[in-house]
Amino acid sequence: MIEGKAAPAEAGMADFSARLQRYRDLIAPYLRDVAPDREPKRHLYGLIEDHLSRSGKGLRPALAIATCRAFGGRDEDVLSVAAALEMLHNAFLIHDDIEDGSELRRDRPAMYVEQGVPLAVNVGDAMQALSIRLARRSAERIGPAGAWRMLDEFDHMLMESLEGQAIEIGWVRDNHCPVTEDDYLLMTLKKTCWYSFIHPCRIGALVARPDDPDLDRFNRFGYFLGLAFQLQDDILNLVGEAKKYGKEIGGDLWEGKRTLILADVFSKADKLETGRLRTILAKTRAQRVAREIEWMYVLIRKYGSIDHASGIAEQFAEAAAREVDSAFAGAPEGENRAFVRDLISYAVKRPR
Amino acid sequence: MIEGKAAPAEAGMADFSARLQRYRDLIAPYLRDVAPDREPKRHLYGLIEDHLSRSGKGLRPALAIATCRAFGGRDEDVLSVAAALEMLHNAFLIHDDIEDGSELRRDRPAMYVEQGVPLAVNVGDAMQALSIRLARRSAERIGPAGAWRMLDEFDHMLMESLEGQAIEIGWVRDNHCPVTEDDYLLMTLKKTCWYSFIHPCRIGALVARPDDPDLDRFNRFGYFLGLAFQLQDDILNLVGEAKKYGKEIGGDLWEGKRTLILADVFSKADKLETGRLRTILAKTRAQRVAREIEWMYVLIRKYGSIDHASGIAEQFAEAAAREVDSAFAGAPEGENRAFVRDLISYAVKRPR
Numbered sequence: 001m002i003e004g005k006a007a008p009a010e011a012g013m014a015d016f017s018a019r020l021q022r023y024r025d026l027i028a029p030y031l032r033d034v035a036p037d038r039e040p041k042r043h044l045y046g047l048i049e050d051h052l053s054r055s056g057k058g059l060r061p062a063l064a065i066a067t068c069r070a071f072g073g074r075d076e077d078v079l080s081v082a083a084a085l086e087m088l089h090n091a092f093l094i095h096d097d098i099e100d101g102s103e104l105r106r107d108r109p110a111m112y113v114e115q116g117v118p119l120a121v122n123v124g125d126a127m128q129a130l131s132i133r134l135a136r137r138s139a140e141r142i143g144p145a146g147a148w149r150m151l152d153e154f155d156h157m158l159m160e161s162l163e164g165q166a167i168e169i170g171w172v173r174d175n176h177c178p179v180t181e182d183d184y185l186l187m188t189l190k191k192t193c194w195y196s197f198i199h200p201c202r203i204g205a206l207v208a209r210p211d212d213p214d215l216d217r218f219n220r221f222g223y224f225l226g227l228a229f230q231l232q233d234d235i236l237n238l239v240g241e242a243k244k245y246g247k248e249i250g251g252d253l254w255e256g257k258r259t260l261i262l263a264d265v266f267s268k269a270d271k272l273e274t275g276r277l278r279t280i281l282a283k284t285r286a287q288r289v290a291r292e293i294e295w296m297y298v299l300i301r302k303y304g305s306i307d308h309a310s311g312i313a314e315q316f317a318e319a320a321a322r323e324v325d326s327a328f329a330g331a332p333e334g335e336n337r338a339f340v341r342d343l344i345s346y347a348v349k350r351p352r
Numbered sequence: 353m354i355e356g357k358a359a360p361a362e363a364g365m366a367d368f369s370a371r372l373q374r375y376r377d378l379i380a381p382y383l384r385d386v387a388p389d390r391e392p393k394r395h396l397y398g399l400i401e402d403h404l405s406r407s408g409k410g411l412r413p414a415l416a417i418a419t420c421r422a423f424g425g426r427d428e429d430v431l432s433v434a435a436a437l438e439m440l441h442n443a444f445l446i447h448d449d450i451e452d453g454s455e456l457r458r459d460r461p462a463m464y465v466e467q468g469v470p471l472a473v474n475v476g477d478a479m480q481a482l483s484i485r486l487a488r489r490s491a492e493r494i495g496p497a498g499a500w501r502m503l504d505e506f507d508h509m510l511m512e513s514l515e516g517q518a519i520e521i522g523w524v525r526d527n528h529c530p531v532t533e534d535d536y537l538l539m540t541l542k543k544t545c546w547y548s549f550i551h552p553c554r555i556g557a558l559v560a561r562p563d564d565p566d567l568d569r570f571n572r573f574g575y576f577l578g579l580a581f582q583l584q585d586d587i588l589n590l591v592g593e594a595k596k597y598g599k600e601i602g603g604d605l606w607e608g609k610r611t612l613i614l615a616d617v618f619s620k621a622d623k624l625e626t627g628r629l630r631t632i633l634a635k636t637r638a639q640r641v642a643r644e645i646e647w648m649y650v651l652i653r654k655y656g657s658i659d660h661a662s663g664i665a666e667q668f669a670e671a672a673a674r675e676v677d678s679a680f681a682g683a684p685e686g687e688n689r690a691f692v693r694d695l696i697s698y699a700v701k702r703p704r
Contacts, residue, residue, distance in 0.1 A: 040515055043522030095477060099470035118451035118521040121473055122514055125447060128480060129510040136503060144496040151488060151503075158481040162474055163392055169470040170395030 016346050019339060023062035023082075024055075026075065030083035034134050047115060047123045048130070051090050054106035059229075059343070060085040063200040064207075066339045067218075070331035073208025081138035081150065081203055084131045088195065091127035092161065094120055099169050100255045101285045104248045128158075138207060146210025150203065153215075157199040164191025172256045175282045178266035178274065179258040185227065187258075193226030201327065221327040224320035229347040231313035234259040235306055236352065238297070253293050256281050260312065264305040265296075273299060317348045368698050371691060375414035375434075376407075378427065382435035386486050399467060399475045400482070403442050406458040411695070412437040415552040416559075418691045419570075422683035425560025429493045433502065433555055436486035440547065443479035444513065446472055451521050452607045453637045456600045480510075490559060498562025502555065505567075509551040516543025524608045527634045530618030530626065531610040537579065539610075545578030553679065573679040576672035581699040583665035586611040587658055588704065590649070605645045608633050612664065616657040617648075625651060669700045 031052050035045045061082035068078040096102070097110035098117055104110065112120035135154050139147035167187045171179060201218035237252045238261065252259055266274060277299070280292045300306060321344050328337055383404050387397045413434035420430040448454070449462035450469055456462065464472035487506050491499035519539045523531060553570035589604045590613065604611055618626060629651070632644045652658060673696050680689055 040518045040522060043525075044515060044518035095473050099473055116525055117469070119518065119525065121447050121451055121476075122517050122521060124473075125477070125480060126511065126514040126518075128477065129507065129514065132484065133507050136507075140500070148492070148499075155481065155485050155488075159478065162478040162481065163396060165474050166392045166396035166471065166478075169474060170392060173395075173468055173471065 012342075013346070013349065013351070016342055019342075020058055020062055023065050024058040026065065027058070027061045027079055027083040027086060030080050030134060030137075031086060034083070034087070034130050043119055044123060044126060047111065047119065048127055051094060051111055051123070051127075052086070054108060056086070056089070056106060058086060060089055060196055060200045063197065063340065063343065064204040066336040067201045067204025067328075068207045069204075070328060070334070070336035070340070071205050071208035071212075072331075073204065077138055077141045078204060078207040079138070081135045081207065082200075084134035084138070084154075085195070085200055085203070087127050087134055088131035088157075091124045091131060092165075092195070094124040094127070096165070098124075099165065100172075100251075100257070102248065102251055102255065104251070142207055142210040146206060149206055149210070153199055153203050153206065157195045160190045160194040164188070164194075167191070168258065171258045175256075175278070176258070177278045177281060179263050180267075181260055181263050184258060184260045184263050188227055188230045189223055192230045193223045196229065197226040198222030217329075218327050221320055221323035224316045224323060225344060225347055228313045228316040228320060228344070231260060231309050231316065232348050232350065234261055235309055235313070236350075238300065238306060240352065250293055250297070253296050254285055254288060256283075256285065256288075259309075261300060261305045261309045264308045265299055265303050268303040268305070269299060313348050317344050320344050320347075364694075365698070365701065365703070368694055371694075372410055372414055375417055376410040378417065379410070379413045379431055379435040379438060382432050382486060382489075383438060386435070386439070386482050395471055396475060396478060399463065399471065400479055403446060403463055403475070403479075404438070406460060408438070408441070408458060410438060412441055412548055412552045415549065415692065415695065416556040418688040419553045419556025419680075420559045421556075422680060422686070422688035422692070423557050423560035423564075424683075425556065429490055430556060430559040431490070433487045433490035433559065434552075436483045436490070436506075437547070437552055437555070439479050439486055440483035440509075443476045443483060444517075444547070446476040446479070448517070450476075451517065452524075452603075452609070454600065454603055454607065456603070494559055494562040498558060501558055501562070505551055505555050505558065509547045512542045512546040516540070516546075519543070520610065523610045527608075527630070528610070529630045529633060531615050532619075533612055533615050536610065536612045536615050540579055540582045541575055544582045545575045548581065549578040550574030569681075570679050573672055573675035576668045576675060577696060577699055580665045580668040580672060580696070583612060583661050583668065584700050584702065586613055587661055587665070588702075590652065590658060592704065602645055602649070605648050606637055606640060608637065608640075611661070613652060613657045613661045616660045617651055617655050620655040620657070621651060665700050669696050672696045672699075 032049070035048055038045070064082040064085055065075070065078055068082075069075070093105060094111050097105055098112045098120055102110055103113055108114070110120075111123065115123075132151075132154060135150060136147075139150040142150070164187055168191055170176070171187075198219050199222075201222055202215040205212050205215060205218065234252060234257075238250060240249055248254070266277065269277065277296070280288060280296065283292075321341070324337075324341055324344065328340065331337055384401070387400055390397070416434040416437055417427070417430055420434075421427070445457060446463050449457055450464045450472055454462055455465055460466070462472075463475065467475075484503075484506060487502060488499075491502040494502070516539055520543055522528070523539075550571050551574075553574055554567040557564050557567060557570065586604060586609075590602060592601055600606070618629065621629065629648070632640060632648065635644075673693070676689075676693055676696065680692065683689055
């Protein structure tokens, strides 16, 4: 349990979702206006608009806006870069789905499934470029020194995320076995935590205080929160309902993803089992059959690896809860700090 | 013939290649140093290094450096952004090869063929991000106003190129027939001219004179030069030797690329022929057979479409030669202006 907080009931979850929705509404015009109203629509700008309209949670912009407000920053300065975070997230998703061979995204076929790989690669490239355009619109409002720092944040965020992605898809391609929990934690720090949690806080604070001397104070908080979030994501992938989750259930197993759950199985399974695991993981996604995925499920249940991952997610959420006050030291209490705190519970309790 | 210039003889071509080599040598350390010396190497940084080591012509950085020098700028200010242009070009190539299904790149299998699509998509993303990192290192040397203008140049360059790419791959995917010469010229302006010729000039001039009030003076020159260059590229794809050209001969036909050569065939062919063309182009690359590609070759020869394209390339080279003096007005004569002028001949006379 998060210190001092009861698990949010259904009502709490609905309230949190409503708060997320309000943040999403704030950035919607920025996302809409950054792409020019011109051709090519069917093969580029229309596809960007369409992907953005697949309603995601909008956690990253919400965290940036809440952090900026908490430190006294202004909405008009932060909203564009908050939209940039959502744009970049969508760019990553479009390419990730190609890289992972994922078939569903937010309850619909992934973009490359609907439009083909060539257009999807190109759309992702354009969204990466447009995310920088959006970030620069916030950057130029906060003075040259702050502007340059914001571009540093984007540079770091991009490269960490792409390094994490390289590690993950490298493991799958080369059938790296076994992956340890430490391997998983480092990969997740890179792939997920920086761009989803650490940098949204850092960027929000930077907008509020362009000469903030210590953005690193958010790193531990965002790392712990990001791990809790990603672990819950991995769990939902195995136990969720496709309709709520919006992605294919069991997709990670089909894709051969090296999750902490799989690391746990590897550490507990006997020699025969790890041998068979390796053999199944050596296949391409297309070569795997349902019976093999089923067997992996059975093994995961046998070793209690979902409960194991769930316990670790809870521990990281508690660690994040312990860090949040020092990360947000100096920011007055109020709805923004409350939002950030509630986000910790949401990370591990959310149904999708 | 280019006004006042004889066609470069073999010796002239060798001399021009040697000059290109000298520019390439200048940016090599910048390309090498921008990627950190750390993991993941095998799945990211090593692949970037490897792709950059496939020796390209290096036209874009050479043009930026020559333009900067011509206007009195300093090498130490321009070399990093010149390297950025080469980095971005390589990022585009890696993704283009996926998008077009091209199999060869600079005498070797394309990166996605060697490493798989997932890693190649991710490497291209990282190189796009690193190109901005390189550009910013030049940008911060020329003062805040100039720095911001340079980022504007990159923003425009990225989006124009990605729009052009969207148009081209959209045509292939949807079997858009016939494409007219005007369609082709607009697509090529976007896909090739901006990032390969117009922006290298604009950026070189901007580094030399961060308050230059009229970068648009390069646009017509770069547009004409870029068209001459791309037309020659399309011609070499049909008549070149694979070893010299470094790409698959006839690859454009296999890929269903809408070139000006194809536009010309469509405008001259009879109803039966255009019908068969449509049918062949409607297939995927994998469905086409050698006999069909052969038939397209025969049709191209029948209508003299290569000579037609060659004549137009020559006209655009002449137009570029007429523009070069006004584009470079104010820059003293010397080896840099001579390089830019010789680049025009090179664009249409080069063997690869």
